[in-house]
Each structure stands twice: as C-alpha cells, then as structure tokens.
Amino acid sequence: MNDYLLAILFMSLATQIPRLIPAFGKISSIKNPHFKRFLASIPLAALGALIFPGILSVGGNPIIGILGASLAFFLAYKGAHVMLNILLSSLFVTLCIILSNSML
Amino acid sequence: MNQDQTFLSGLKGSAPIMTGYIPIAIAYGVIGIQEGIPPWVLLSMSILIYAGASQFMAINLFSMGISPIEMMFTIGVINLRHIVMGISFQNRFAFSFKDRILSSLGLTDETFATLSLRKDLAPAYMRGVMVGSYGSWIFGAVMGILFGHVLPPILSQGLAIAIYVLFITLLTASLKGRWKIVYIPLSSMMANLLLSTILPSGLSIVLSILIGAIIGSIQGGVDDE
Numbered sequence: 001m002n003d004y005l006l007a008i009l010f011m012s013l014a015t016q017i018p019r020l021i022p023a024f025g026k027i028s029s030i031k032n033p034h035f036k037r038f039l040a041s042i043p044l045a046a047l048g049a050l051i052f053p054g055i056l057s058v059g060g061n062p063i064i065g066i067l068g069a070s071l072a073f074f075l076a077y078k079g080a081h082v083m084l085n086i087l088l089s090s091l092f093v094t095l096c097i098i099l100s101n102s103m104l
Numbered sequence: 105m106n107q108d109q110t111f112l113s114g115l116k117g118s119a120p121i122m123t124g125y126i127p128i129a130i131a132y133g134v135i136g137i138q139e140g141i142p143p144w145v146l147l148s149m150s151i152l153i154y155a156g157a158s159q160f161m162a163i164n165l166f167s168m169g170i171s172p173i174e175m176m177f178t179i180g181v182i183n184l185r186h187i188v189m190g191i192s193f194q195n196r197f198a199f200s201f202k203d204r205i206l207s208s209l210g211l212t213d214e215t216f217a218t219l220s221l222r223k224d225l226a227p228a229y230m231r232g233v234m235v236g237s238y239g240s241w242i243f244g245a246v247m248g249i250l251f252g253h254v255l256p257p258i259l260s261q262g263l264a265i266a267i268y269v270l271f272i273t274l275l276t277a278s279l280k281g282r283w284k285i286v287y288i289p290l291s292s293m294m295a296n297l298l299l300s301t302i303l304p305s306g307l308s309i310v311l312s313i314l315i316g317a318i319i320g321s322i323q324g325g326v327d328d329e
Contacts, residue, residue, distance in 0.1 A: 003172060004145050010176035011162055012152040016209060018183045022190030023201075023208040038321035041288050042192035043220040045316025046185070047275040048289025049296040049309045050213050051268060058265045065265075072269040076276035082120045086269045094262030 059097045068093045107228045114232015121214045121233070122240035124267035127260045128156055129241050133248020135160070139167050143249045150245040154238060155212065157306065158182050182306030188313055189216045196220065203227045210234030217271055221278045285326055292316025 051069070058065040072089045080088075105113070129150065136146040141163055149159050158179045165175045190211055194204055207230055215237050219225055279286055296312035303311070320326055 004142070004166075007162070007166070007172040007175050008145065008148050008152060010172045011149070011158065011179045014176045014180035015153045015155050015158055015183045015186075018180070018186045019190060019208045019211050020205070021187050022194045023204040025191065025194070034321045037324060037326050038317050039192045039195050040326040041317040041320025042188060042313060043217065044275070044278060044285065044288040044326070045292040045313045045320060046189060046213070046220075047217055047271050047278075048292035048316055049312040050217065051271045051275065051289075052293035053297050053300060054305075055265075055268045058268065059261060068265045069268065069272060072265070072272045073276060076269075076273040082270060082273045083123065085273055086120060086123050086266045089265050089269045090262045093265045094258060097258060097261050 059093050059100070061100055064093060064096045064100065067096060110226050110228035111232040111235075114229040114234075115236040116232075117218070117229065118215075118233045118236030118240070120266075120270045120273075121218060121237045123263070124214060124270055125156075125237060125240045126244040126247070127263040127266065129244025130248035130252055131260050132156070132159055132163075133245045133250075134252030136163050137249060137252065139163050141166055146249055147242075147245060150242050153179075154209075154241060155179075155183060181304060184306060185213075185310040185313060186211055186216075188310055188317075189213075189220070193220050197225050197230075199227055199230075203230065206231065207234060210238055212237065214267065214270060217274050221274060285320070287323065288316050288320040288326070291319045 055069050056062040056065040058068055068089055071092050072085055075085045075088060076082075132150070133146060137143070145166075149162060153159055153162070161179065161182065162175065165178060170178075190208055193207065193211065193216060197207075199207060215233055219230060219233060275289055279289075292312045292315060295315040296308055299308035299311055302308075
C-alpha cells in the first residue's frame with residue numbers, strides 16, 4: 001500500500017516536472033535565427049520520431065504496419081478527414097491481422 | 105466565437121486523440137488488472153501520471169518489484185522529450201501564466217502534435233483539446249478496469265494504428281506545399297531507427313527529435329513564424 005503510494009507520487013513527479021519546466025522559462029527573447037529554426041523544426045522532427053519505427057509494431061508484424069501506414073498516408077495526402085482515415089485504416093489493419101492469423 | 109464555443113470546438117477537435125486514447129487506456133486497465141495491480145493504483149496513475157508508455161512501463165516495474173526511486177528514474181527518462189516539446193510549444197504561443205501551466209500539464213505526444221503546428225491557437229481551443237484528451241484517457245482506464253474482459257482483443261489490436269494515423273495525417277498536412285523540408289522528419293525517423301536499437305525508447309525519441317531539429321536549423325527551410 002505504502003510502496004504503491006510512494007511509487008505513484010515519485011512517478012507523477014517524474015512525468016509532471018519535465019512537462020512544467022518549459023512553462024517557467026522565458027526563451028522567446030532569444031533572437032538567433034538558427035535557434036528559432038531549431039524550435040520551429042521540433043514539431044516535425046517529433047512527428048517523425050513518434051511515427052517510425054514505432055509503426056512497425058502495429059499488428060505484430062512489420063508488413064502490417066507498413067501497409068497500414070501507406071494507406072493512412074495515401075488517404076491523408078488525398079485530403080481525407082482524420083476521423084475517416086482512422087476508421088478506414090483501423091478496419092484495414094484489423095482485416096490484415098485476421099488474414100495473417102488465418103494463414104498461420 | 106465566444107469562449108464557450110471555442111472550448112467546445114476544441115473538445116470536438118480532440119476526437120482523433122480520443123479515438124486513439126480510449127482503446128489504449130482500456131488495454132492499460134485490462135493488463136493492469138491481469139497483472140494484479142489494485143484498481144485504485146491504476147486509476148491514480150491515469151489521473152496523476154497521464155502518460156501512456158510510462159503507465160504501461162509502471163505495470164511492468166510493479167510486477168518486477170522495483171523500488172519507487174528506481175521507478176522514478178526509469179519513468180523520468182521516458183518523459184524527457186516533453187521538455188523539448190514544451191520549450192517549442194510555449195515559445196510558439198504566448199499564453200497567460202495559468203494557461204501555460206494548464207497546457208504544460210496536458211502536454212502529451214498527441215496534444216503537442218495536434219496543436220503545435222497551428223499558426224495561431226486560441227487559449228480556449230487549447231483547453232478544449234487538453235480537457236477532452238485527458239478526460240478520454242481516464243474514461244478509457246475506467247472502462248478497461250470495469251469491463252475490459254468483454255472487449256474483443258482483435259478490435260484493440262486494429263485500433264493500435266489510430267495514434268499513428270493521427271501523426272501521419274498531421275505530418276502530411278504540415279508538409280503540404282513545403283515538401284522540401286521532408287528531410288527533417290526523415291532524419292529524425294532514421295535517427296530513431298538506429299538509436300532505438302541501443303537505447304531505451306524514451307531516450308532514443310528525445311535524441312532523435314534533437315537531431316532532426318538541429319539538422320532543420322542548419323539546413324533551413326522551416327519558415328520562421
């Protein structure tokens with residue numbers, strides 16, 4: 001019981017402190033163009049690292065991950081709404097999983 | 105639009121995140137119960153930690169009998185990336201202090217990805233997205249703890265791609281019209297592919313983001329907004 005409480009408290013600090021640090025910093029005064037480009041590049045760089053190679057673990061088979069990602073990219077490129085894209089891609093991946101299970 | 109309407113449209117704007125969160129949170133509840141973690145511990149973690157990878161990791165660490173201090177450091181490493189994301193986020197939008205605190209506590213990979221690429225961001229819209237995402241995370245955990253055993257596992261496996269679809273949609277939309285900067289996400293992907301083979305995933309992700317952003321700052325091409 002006590003260990004649980006202590007662990008939850010410590011882990012909460014370990015997640016909330018990194019989140020809160022930037023709220024107290026004032027770095028918008030830094031005008032260096034390289035640094036501004038660095039900050040502006042972070043969202044795109046983050047998306048890249050969050051997508052790959054994590055996507056390969058979807059469906060328990062890298063091929064399913066790649067196929068699902070390709071479909072999602074195609075639909076996004078064609079301008080499909082994100083919710084429609086999630087629905088179709090999830091259905092597609094579910095079918096792939098069923099198919100690959102039945103082949104084994 | 106008044107404040108309430110903007111908040112509501114923010115709640116609606118969090119729908120893609122909710123679709124990703126709820127199945128993951130249900131899976132979290134189910135796995136936690138199976139591992140013998142008390143429900144109050146699982147729920148407290150969703151409320152006080154609010155980080156997917158960390159909470160799954162915590163279930164593992166609990167079952168391994170690791171000390172609370174060691175758990176803190178392991179979880180801390182996973183969440184270092186939020187410092188980098190937070191600096192970029194808070195630097196882009198000049199919120200009031202109260203909203204800075206709120207947006208910092210609500211910052212996840214998904215809320216950051218959804219909001220950070222916007223040209224401008226109304227505080228009320230941000231609050232809507234943050235509250236909607238947080239609420240769905242807790243809702244999913246409760247569902248998992250209570251009714252997890254009735255969800256067909258194949259459904260949650262298929263929905264595992266939801267978060268990635270969100271990321272891919274956001275990336276594609278933000279690259280439209282400026283494909284020449286595709287090298288930024290590509291370099292962080294390659295960096296993560298290499299680093300994840302030798303480092304824990306949290307550390308690998310934060311280093312890969314830094315590498316991608318440094319390459320972006322040298323090469324240029326990102327408009328300075």
